[in-house]
Amino acid sequence: MSFLQPLILAALPLIALPVIIHLIHQRRHRTVPWAAMMFLLQAKRMNQGMARLRHLLILLMRMAAVGALIFALSRPLAGGWWGGIGMTEADATLILLDRSASMETQDLQTGESRRSTALGKLAALLDGERAGGRLVLIDSADDTVRTLESPRALADLPFTSATATSADLPGMLERAMAHLTANDAGRADVWICSDLAENDWDPGSGRWAAIREQFARLKGTRLFLLAYPQPPANNLSVRVANVSRHTTGKTAELSLDVEVRHGAGEGASGGTARHLPLEFEVNNVRSVVEVELDEQGASLQGHRLPIDAKLEAGWGSVAIPGDANPQDNRFHFVFAEPPVRRAVIVAEEAQAGEAFRLALAIPPEPGREHAAQVLSPARVGEIDWETTGMLIWQAPFPGELVADQIERFVSAGRVAMFWPPEGPDDGSLFGSHWTGWETAGETPAQLAWWRGEADLLGHVGNGDALPVDELKTYRWRALEGPGTVLARLANDQPLLVRAATDQGAVYFCATLPTARCSSLERDGVVFYAMLQRALTEGCRPLATASQREAGRGALGDRDDWSLVAPGGDAAALSQRGLQSAVFRSESGGNWAALNRPKAEDTAGPMPAATVDALFAGLPYQRIDDTVGNASPLAREIWRMFLLAMLVALIVEAVLCLPDRRVASKRTSEFAPATGAAG
Amino acid sequence: MSHRAHRPQSFVDPKVLARLAGIGLHARTPMLGNVSGRHRSPIRGSSLEFAEYRKYVAGDDPRRLDWRAWGRSNRFYIKEFEADTNLRLCLIVDTSGSLNYAAGGASKLDLAKALAGTLAYLAANQGDAVGLYGAGTEFHTVIRPRRNAAHLRVVLEHIAALKAAGGTGLAETLHQAAESIGQRALVVILSDLFLEPDELGRCFQHLRFRKHDVAVFHLLDQSEIDFRFDRPTRFVDLEGGAAVLTDPLLVGRQYRQAMQRYLADLTTLVREAAVDYHRVNLGDAAGEVLSRFLIGRRPKLKK
Numbered sequence: 001m002s003f004l005q006p007l008i009l010a011a012l013p014l015i016a017l018p019v020i021i022h023l024i025h026q027r028r029h030r031t032v033p034w035a036a037m038m039f040l041l042q043a044k045r046m047n048q049g050m051a052r053l054r055h056l057l058i059l060l061m062r063m064a065a066v067g068a069l070i071f072a073l074s075r076p077l078a079g080g081w082w083g084g085i086g087m088t089e090a091d092a093t094l095i096l097l098d099r100s101a102s103m104e105t106q107d108l109q110t111g112e113s114r115r116s117t118a119l120g121k122l123a124a125l126l127d128g129e130r131a132g133g134r135l136v137l138i139d140s141a142d143d144t145v146r147t148l149e150s151p152r153a154l155a156d157l158p159f160t161s162a163t164a165t166s167a168d169l170p171g172m173l174e175r176a177m178a179h180l181t182a183n184d185a186g187r188a189d190v191w192i193c194s195d196l197a198e199n200d201w202d203p204g205s206g207r208w209a210a211i212r213e214q215f216a217r218l219k220g221t222r223l224f225l226l227a228y229p230q231p232p233a234n235n236l237s238v239r240v241a242n243v244s245r246h247t248t249g250k251t252a253e254l255s256l257d258v259e260v261r262h263g264a265g266e267g268a269s270g271g272t273a274r275h276l277p278l279e280f281e282v283n284n285v286r287s288v289v290e291v292e293l294d295e296q297g298a299s300l301q302g303h304r305l306p307i308d309a310k311l312e313a314g315w316g317s318v319a320i321p322g323d324a325n326p327q328d329n330r331f332h333f334v335f336a337e338p339p340v341r342r343a344v345i346v347a348e349e350a351q352a353g354e355a356f357r358l359a360l361a362i363p364p365e366p367g368r369e370h371a372a373q374v375l376s377p378a379r380v381g382e383i384d385w386e387t388t389g390m391l392i393w394q395a396p397f398p399g400e401l402v403a404d405q406i407e408r409f410v411s412a413g414r415v416a417m418f419w420p421p422e423g424p425d426d427g428s429l430f431g432s433h434w435t436g437w438e439t440a441g442e443t444p445a446q447l448a449w450w451r452g453e454a455d456l457l458g459h460v461g462n463g464d465a466l467p468v469d470e471l472k473t474y475r476w477r478a479l480e481g482p483g484t485v486l487a488r489l490a491n492d493q494p495l496l497v498r499a500a501t502d503q504g505a506v507y508f509c510a511t512l513p514t515a516r517c518s519s520l521e522r523d524g525v526v527f528y529a530m531l532q533r534a535l536t537e538g539c540r541p542l543a544t545a546s547q548r549e550a551g552r553g554a555l556g557d558r559d560d561w562s563l564v565a566p567g568g569d570a571a572a573l574s575q576r577g578l579q580s581a582v583f584r585s586e587s588g589g590n591w592a593a594l595n596r597p598k599a600e601d602t603a604g605p606m607p608a609a610t611v612d613a614l615f616a617g618l619p620y621q622r623i624d625d626t627v628g629n630a631s632p633l634a635r636e637i638w639r640m641f642l643l644a645m646l647v648a649l650i651v652e653a654v655l656c657l658p659d660r661r662v663a664s665k666r667t668s669e670f671a672p673a674t675g676a677a678g
Numbered sequence: 679m680s681h682r683a684h685r686p687q688s689f690v691d692p693k694v695l696a697r698l699a700g701i702g703l704h705a706r707t708p709m710l711g712n713v714s715g716r717h718r719s720p721i722r723g724s725s726l727e728f729a730e731y732r733k734y735v736a737g738d739d740p741r742r743l744d745w746r747a748w749g750r751s752n753r754f755y756i757k758e759f760e761a762d763t764n765l766r767l768c769l770i771v772d773t774s775g776s777l778n779y780a781a782g783g784a785s786k787l788d789l790a791k792a793l794a795g796t797l798a799y800l801a802a803n804q805g806d807a808v809g810l811y812g813a814g815t816e817f818h819t820v821i822r823p824r825r826n827a828a829h830l831r832v833v834l835e836h837i838a839a840l841k842a843a844g845g846t847g848l849a850e851t852l853h854q855a856a857e858s859i860g861q862r863a864l865v866v867i868l869s870d871l872f873l874e875p876d877e878l879g880r881c882f883q884h885l886r887f888r889k890h891d892v893a894v895f896h897l898l899d900q901s902e903i904d905f906r907f908d909r910p911t912r913f914v915d916l917e918g919g920a921a922v923l924t925d926p927l928l929v930g931r932q933y934r935q936a937m938q939r940y941l942a943d944l945t946t947l948v949r950e951a952a953v954d955y956h957r958v959n960l961g962d963a964a965g966e967v968l969s970r971f972l973i974g975r976r977p978k979l980k981k
Contacts, residue, residue: 026910029923034913035776035786036902038872039940040922043932055928 008074015070018062054655061652068645072638090222091186092134093126094176097160098194099141099578100167101327101550101596102603105195105232107628108324114228114627115162118193119154121625122226126151134183138175140167140200141578142552145179164327164550164580164596167200170207177214180221187220195228196606199599203610215618223620228627229605235263236297237328237601238278238320243547245307245335252309254282254335258300258318260291263325264604280305282316312337313545313591315564315582328601332565332582334591336545341370343535344383347394348376348421355513355521356392359531385409389539392531394419394512397427397434410504413556415538417507417531420477430499430506432481438493444472444519447495450487455498456507456530457486466526472519476511483508496530503556505537545591550578554594560585561592689788689838690795694965701972703800703864706954707891709765710862716804717765718977720862729758765864766809766823767801768855768890769794771837772869773814774846775917779870779899781960786897787842790868792964793895795837797866800972802830809859810836813851813869816844820854823863845917849873852881856888865890870897875943882951893954893971896944900959903941905933 003009034040103115112120126135127150135148141163154160169192180188194200215221242257260276276293279286282305291298307314313336320329343360347353353374360372375382377395380402391409393416398406406429410416418429425434450457450468459465468487478493486507487496499506513520513527520527540546541556548554554577555561561576561583576583583592611622708720734743734754744757771794777787798808805825810833812819819836821829848869855865865885871878871894885892907926914921926933948955954975958967 026925029910029912031912031914031921032907033779033916034922035779035870035916036872036937037776037913037915037917037919037922039905039933039936040913040924040929042936043929044922044924046932046935047929051928051931055925 003074003076005074008070011070011073012067015063015067017066018059022059058652058655061648061655065645065648065652068641068648072641072645075638076641090133090189092136092180092183092188094136094138094179094188094190095122095154096169096172096176096190096192096194097137097139098167098169098172098192098197098200099139099160099163099165100195100197100200101164101580101600102195102197102200102325103193103228104162104327105228105235105325105627107626110628110630112628113162114195115160115193116155117625117627117629118226118228119160122191122193123151123154136179138172138179140169140172141165142574143175145175158575161575162327163575163578164594164600165578166549166551166597166600167194167197169194169201170205170211173211173215174207177211177218180218181214188218189222189224191224191226193226196611197600197603198606199597199603201606201611201614203606203614208614212615212617221619223615223618225611225615225620225622227611227622227624229608229624230626231264231604232324235324235328236276236293236320237261237263237325238318238331239595239598239601240318240331240333240547243316243333243335245312245337247309250309252307252311254305254307254316256280256300256303256305256318256333258291258303260293260298260300260320261601262295262297264602276320279319280316281319282307283311283314313589315591315593317565317582327580327596330580331595332580332593333547334545334582334593336543336591338368339389339539339542339544340387341368341535341539342384342388342542343372343390343392343531343538344388345372345374345392345394346377346380346383347374347392347419348396348423349394349512349514350374351514352394352419352512355527356394356531359513359521359524359528360535362528364532364536387542388414389542390415390417390531390535392417392419394421396421396423396425397429399427403429410501410506413504413538413541415505415507415534417509417534419509419512420479428481430481430483430501432479432483432497432499432508435478435480437475437477440474440476444474445476445489445491445493446473447471447487448490448492450496451485455486456496456533457526458533460529466529467523468526470519470523471526473511473517475517479508479510481508503553504541505534507534544589545593547593547595549597550580550594551597552577554578555583555592560587562586564591689791690799690834691792691965694796694968695799697965698796698800698968698972699803701969701976702804703765703767703797703806703972704975704977705765705864705891706975707889708862709763709864709891710860712764717763717806731755732758764806764825765801766807766859767797768809768811768823768859768863768865769798769833769837770811770813770848770851770855770865770867770869771840772846772848772867772871773812773817773819773840773842774848774869774872775843775915776846776870776872777842777897778916779902779960781899781901783960785842786870786899786960787840789897789958789960789962789964790895791837791840793868793958793968794866795834796964796968798830798833798837802827802833808833811851811855812836812840813846813848814842814844815847817841818847818851820858823859842916843918846872849877849881853884856881856884856890859888859890862889863891865892867892867894868897869894871944875940875947878944879947879951882947882953886951886953891954892951894948894956895967895971896955896957897960898957900961903934903937905930905937 099115104113106113135151137146137148137159139159142159146159148154176190239259240256241259244255246253246255258278274293275290276298278289278291278300280289287305289300289303291300315332315334317330317332322329341363345353345356347356357372357374363370380398385405391406391414397403406416420434427433447468452459452465457466457468473489473495476489476493476495479497483497483499485494485497489495493510495510497508499508511518515522563581564584565582577594580595583594584590705717708718710720731744731747732755734756738756742756744755747755771790777790778785801808807823807825808830809823810819810821817840819840821833821836852867882892905926910923910925912921912923956967956971
């Protein structure tokens with residue numbers, strides 16, 4: 001609780017005034033000669049219980065009335081979380097704003113979203129509370145830590161506008177932590193505005209332990225979580241799972257797989273099926289198809305939309321009628337001829353090269369053009385870097401010229417995968433270099449740990465894990481260098497490492513697929529999945545039409561892309577790639593459709609216990625708010641204290657009332673009784 | 679015998695005496711005096727007041743035969759008349775310290791003196807014997823009832839000399855009076871009766887057992903009943919007990935409860951003992967109080 005007139009609180013000792021007056025009153029007694037002492041002594045004996053309690057209550061009520069009056073005059077500010085905000089001002093206030101797509105859930109009556117509600121309340125609170133102190137904004141869609149001049153600007157900044165991205169709350173807290181540490185902030189309030197979506201918070205991440213530990217070290221830092229955990233009512237989301245263009249003779253058509261899903265926690269309770277209109281828009285031509293919506297949602301597989309045969313590439317969108325969250329009511333897509341999945345294998349060992357070629361020769365999608373070329377290290381000059389999606393390098397690290405070429409190749413978003421050469425190799429690339437070969441002995445080494453939630457060894461689409469645990473390794477070559485370990489052997493040696501790069505991807509695998517080194521080729525499944533996933537990622541920049549998840553870096557070089565849809569005011573350059581939109585590159589004629597991540601459609605809020613566990617041991621205050629709620633976070637509550645004072649005075653007056661029976665008898669009591677008996 | 683020569687004391691108002699003289703002091707029950715007077719006696723006598731007929735028995739004086747009754751009924755009846763006698767008025771005045779209580783005006787003792795003096799004068803003036811008991815631990819007086827002129831002066835002087843101090847000896851005095859005074863006297867008690875009702879009840883029963891006509895003037899001020907004080911007060915015990923410092927707001931309710939319970943017990947007690955009870959406020963005029971008292975005791979006219 002804070003106060004607009006805190007100086008008046010200096011009068012708080014006046015609460016003791018009734019007691020002091022009572023004591024003075026006791027000392028200023030008068031002396032009365034008294035005859036009926038027997039009744040007075042009886043009364044004193046009787047006055048042991050309720051009467052004494054009544055007198056104490058009277059004193060208490062008087063003290064409460066004085067206290068309430070002082071508090072009312074000091075104009076207190078409070079919200080539903082009394083005492084959450086201290087009376088002293090923080091040196092720095094950090095706002096961690098979740099700008100994920102789910103934060104755009106609206107109150108249909110006011111049109112206010114969770115994000116705008118939170119921003120409005122924070123602006124009002126901080127405008128009144130923080131006359132000084134630094135105000136810092138960390139938003140989920142950008143890495144930049146921004147210092148704001150005034151909280152009033154919060155609602156109007158482009159960095160606080162709606163996005164179709166997902167959020168990384170642990171990452172935001174890490175950035176906040178780094179900022180506080182670097183700036184030696186002293187007393188700091190950290191406000192986190194979020195809807196507690198599970199995908200954004202990633203409560204299972206190992207980073208939380210470190211975050212808790214680091215924040216616990218920062219004395220004077222308080223965490224406030226302004227949460228909007230209520231799921232939206234009757235919210236639907238639409239998504240295009242797959243789009244492909246087919247040509248039959250002189251006609252062409254698009255084949256679309258469309259999914260409509262209920263929001264988190266909805267749909268399972270049953271209810272009658274209803275029809276939902278889906279509006280398709282392709283090349284400014286609109287059509288509507290009705291689908292039947294059941295408990296699971298609706299699915300439209302292989303829906304065909306005829307298009308102009310001459311339209312080889314373009315964009316479109318699918319929309320559902322407006323509901324609670326406008327961010328998930330439209331899904332953009334682009335289409336074009338898919339690129340050739342081209343991989344180049346540079347192998348010093350023919351057997352290994354053949355193993356790579358065989359794994360890459362079978363495309364995961366039938367009908368897609370693909371090519372896998374095996375070259376010896378001497379023929380590196382024959383590589384067509386422009387049309388290649390992935391480079392597999394099983395040879396000593398190349399010289400400087402080729403190394404530069406490979407780095408540019410990776411910077412263009414492609415994938416390079418390095419496998420160990422048989423012979424000695426003194427070179428290094430991407431900060432890594434090979435050491436000597438090691439042998440497992442009689443018992444082959446197996447993987448002790450691998451990252452199954454994402455990347456090359458991630459689970460397959462239906463959630464099943466790859467049979468990585470069956471993989472056997474007989475020989476491996478240790479790798480030294482920085483990078484993220486994706487798989488580790490039982491002896492703690494890394495088997496698969498991803499190097500840190502801004503664009504593209506670089507992998508190092510410490511063994512070979514051949515039977516002498518591992519069971520990769522023999523078992524096949526893991527080997528095939530690894531290579532095809534890497535190739536898919538590497539070919540993505542080659543596609544002229546690509547579906548991408550909105551987010552920072554989704555467009556790479558933002559200057560090269562121009563907005564195609566939706567129409568209207570173009571977003572600021574810094575915000576490009578964060579909204580759901582269709583872009584076309586000015587240089588190569590590529591198309592990109594940016595949409596929200598899939599998890600934003602389905603992820604529900606975390607349970608309160610989970611949130612509390614994430615902040616366990618930290619000075620954290622959770623404030624559950626509802627979207628569209630107009631009541632301010634902090635408001636003047638002097639009326640409440642005035643009312644409390646009145647109540648205290650009324651109670652005091654009631655307690656002071658004389659006994660009615662005695663009062664009514666006073667007049668009749670003294671009628672003399674004459675001649676009682678005769 | 680005339681008492682007009684005696685000048686009444688200052689606590690006796692001549693105007694009150696003049697007004698009350700015409701009413702006269704009557705006993706509610708037959709009195710047992712030693713000379714002829716104006717009060718009924720339990721013994722048949724030769725007054726003009728017819729009492730009853732009684733059958734003649736051998737030995738009766740034939741002069742008392744009612745010949746008219748013989749003429750009507752042919753039977754012998756003796757006609758009896760009531761005897762008139764004087765009464766013995768015993769004034770018992772409480773002289774405990776609590777009688778010094780005064781609510782701004784006259785004290786309880788002053789009022790008791792006025793009532794006792796006036797009654798003594800009225801009784802003596804109609805030929806009745808007057809006695810005085812001072813009931814207190816420090817001032818204890820006993821003057822047995824007599825009916826000569828000089829005795830009234832003695833009684834009035836003793837009344838004037840009464841002082842209130844110390845504790846009460848009312849209970850002991852009442853028991854003593856009950857035993858020492860001959861049967862069938864008028865006993866008038868003037869006190870604030872600050873005794874336990876049980877003890878007081880035993881005293882009244884003792885007096886009634888001795889066939890005395892008991893009258894009580896209960897001297898109690900309204901302020902003692904209401905107990906209306908608005909700030910802490912040190913109450914000094916007029917009977918010499920320890921002073922009590924208390925906040926009347928704290929104990930007022932309980933005080934009034936105790937007082938009400940006491941008054942209710944006292945009312946029951948005087949009804950059971952057939953005591954002529956009069957509660958007197960300190961603000962009441964002695965003449966008014968005595969007027970009510972005397973009128974209430976006048977015998978009912980026979981139809």
